[in-house]
Amino acid sequence: MTPPLVLDIDGTMTRPDDSVDPRFFDLLPSWDAPVVVATGKAFPYPVALCHFMYVEQNVIAENGGIVLSGEEVTRNGDGEAARRVAEEYVAAGYDLGWGPTDLTNRWRETEVAVARDQPLGPLEELAAEHGLEVVDTGFAYHVKSPSIEKGIGLKSVAPLLDRDPEEFVAIGDSENDVSTFGVAGESYAVANADEKAKRAADVVLDESYSEGTLSVLDELRSRA
């Protein structure tokens, strides 16, 4: 029996150029267990990814700020506080770093993302003043509620899929996957993962990015 999966997107389903590896479009629709996409990205991104991969929309977005399974959507976290941090950060002369369109925050509801080329110190200070934290995913700084994590999202999605969280195999690349690794029964960090993810994972893979993730899926299928 192939196990249910909880997969991170950036750094895990993607190739080094940040594109999603097209092999998942062939592999995941026929995976005979639930597949949950768990990401720090704004909600529309993973929903669209599942739609175009023709995979059921089981999504943990915004690091657990929004959780979707079937028709059920739950929103958590203090988006208002995160937006106040962003306003004060910009008022202090800094920039969120995404340019005039800033789609990543326009579609984000429960946290704020800041580009990694922006100053981190002042952002962390402002976040702490508002009871929030900053998580570095290797792709962006996320200003978020400390109590919201992907792992908590997995605990809420699993029963909706008639599964225990421990049945899931988790694959990820950064500190925002550590909580998922703690909840899933089996966890893998791709070779490009940050130190926190590598320390938290059961296994650190030799291969990076989607190559690493696909090697795990191949192995899981051979077990079935």
Ligand SMILES: O=C(O)COP(=O)(O)O
């Ligand atoms: O949005 C990010 O910064 C990272 O996204 P991820 O959690 O899918 O790696």
Ligand SMILES: [Mg+2]
């Ligand atoms: Mg990632």
